[in-house]
Amino acid sequence: MIVQLSHPQRQVEIKGPKRTKDLLRELNLVVEAHLVIRGDDLVTEDEMLADADQIEIRPVISGG
Amino acid sequence: MNCGKCKTKAVISLPRHNAAFCKGCFTAFVHEQVARAIKSFKMFTPEDRILVAVSGGKDSLALWHILLKLGYRADALYVNLGIGSYSEESHRKVRHYADQVAAAHGATLLVHVVEQEAGAGIRELATLLHRPTCSTCGTIKRYQFNRAAVEQNYDVMATGHNLDDEAARLLGNVLHWQEEYLDKQSPTLPASVEGFAKKVKPLCRLSEREIAAYAVVNRIDYIVEECPMAKGSKMLLYKEVLNRLETESPGTKQRFYWGFLDKQTKPESAAETMTEKDQRTLAPCQSCGQPTTAGTCSYCKMMAKAKTAAPR
Numbered sequence: 001m002i003v004q005l006s007h008p009q010r011q012v013e014i015k016g017p018k019r020t021k022d023l024l025r026e027l028n029l030v031v032e033a034h035l036v037i038r039g040d041d042l043v044t045e046d047e048m049l050a051d052a053d054q055i056e057i058r059p060v061i062s063g064g
Numbered sequence: 065m066n067c068g069k070c071k072t073k074a075v076i077s078l079p080r081h082n083a084a085f086c087k088g089c090f091t092a093f094v095h096e097q098v099a100r101a102i103k104s105f106k107m108f109t110p111e112d113r114i115l116v117a118v119s120g121g122k123d124s125l126a127l128w129h130i131l132l133k134l135g136y137r138a139d140a141l142y143v144n145l146g147i148g149s150y151s152e153e154s155h156r157k158v159r160h161y162a163d164q165v166a167a168a169h170g171a172t173l174l175v176h177v178v179e180q181e182a183g184a185g186i187r188e189l190a191t192l193l194h195r196p197t198c199s200t201c202g203t204i205k206r207y208q209f210n211r212a213a214v215e216q217n218y219d220v221m222a223t224g225h226n227l228d229d230e231a232a233r234l235l236g237n238v239l240h241w242q243e244e245y246l247d248k249q250s251p252t253l254p255a256s257v258e259g260f261a262k263k264v265k266p267l268c269r270l271s272e273r274e275i276a277a278y279a280v281v282n283r284i285d286y287i288v289e290e291c292p293m294a295k296g297s298k299m300l301l302y303k304e305v306l307n308r309l310e311t312e313s314p315g316t317k318q319r320f321y322w323g324f325l326d327k328q329t330k331p332e333s334a335a336e337t338m339t340e341k342d343q344r345t346l347a348p349c350q351s352c353g354q355p356t357t358a359g360t361c362s363y364c365k366m367m368a369k370a371k372t373a374a375p376r
């Protein structure tokens with residue numbers, strides 16, 4: 001699956017199927033600081049993501 | 065995972081509340097949290113005119129959205145800092161939200177452009193003044209928001225500060241024992257003197273992640289990119305640390321900040337000293353004579369139990 005990341009903007013390719021929380025762990029990202037969005041929809045940590053899914057991992061922490 | 069309220073598919077789980085919600089129930093949850101903050105900190109009433117400080121980021125746009133959905137009279141002010149593409153993009157997002165959503169609720173967007181009044185953007189000003197950009201920025205934003213609120217007769221000014229912002233700020237203040245700043249962490253600051261607007265933080269019960277989720281669920285188009293000046297800020301470090309603690313024990317951030325607010329509103333009962341308290345609560349153990357709050361001390365109880373336990 002193609003995973004869109006921010007700060008800086010980039011894309012990585014990750015092999016599916018994979019659970020949301022395992023995807024975050026693999027990328028070393030903390031759940032509390034990120035949202036996982038499939039297409040236009042938010043998904044929970046137990047959701048299974050398929051190889052064909054368009055995924056965005058959006059950081060939610062701002063420093064201002 | 066299913067929504068704890070209506071059992072349809074959940075879109076978010078909230079470990080600190082031991083809950084999971086679908087889109088509709090999550091939106092209702094967020095509205096309820098904001099309504100509770102408004103009520104318990106006496107922020108404003110439906111008659112009041114509110115000025116929301118918007119930046120184009122998730123917190124301030126979500127705040128404006130929530131207030132309008134709850135039926136409040138809320139206009140917004142955007143300050144264009146003149147930070148290259150970041151300012152252009154955030155300005156576009158705010159304008160877009162104002163035209164597409166806020167206008168239909170009868171709400172107006174006010175704009176202040178730093179370059180127009182000061183002749184330069186915030187970074188150039190900071191260099192001229194030999195001051196850090198963020199402190200120059202803070203002074204300008206505070207001034208402009210307060211001035212607009214007072215001059216245009218708003219009853220209260222609202223900012224998008226969330227639980228993470230306040231917990232991180234509290235951690236910073238406590239680490240450096242900046243007690244003089246602690247008073248300013250209350251979610252409602254009064255219009256103490258003529259010329260000062262009343263200031264409130266209606267999102268203080270919601271975490272940053274919850275607010276971002278609210279924005280995604282309600283299709284609020286905000287700027288995800290950060291202000292380039294925020295890079296490496298102490299606030300980010302404090303938030304990171306708090307989020308690691310939060311992951312290990314959900315509810316840490318809320319206990320830290322809300323506990324502080326509780327203490328602040330209920331001043332300690334006419335300061336009993338530790339000696340006075342000990343004298344009031346401790347008495348000799350019936351068995352060994354050492355001070356204890358119980359009739360028999362915990363050591364004696366433990367030993368008695370060990371002796372009666374069946375030997376192997």
Ligand code: SF4
Pocket residue numbers: 063064186197198199201202291292293294
């Ligand atoms: S990071 Fe600094 S310069 Fe950027 S908006 Fe925040 S205070 Fe202003």
Ligand SMILES: [Zn+2]
Pocket residue numbers: 067068069070071072085086087088089090
């Ligand atoms: Zn539901």
Ligand SMILES: [Zn+2]
Pocket residue numbers: 349350351352353354360361362363364
């Ligand atoms: Zn004893």
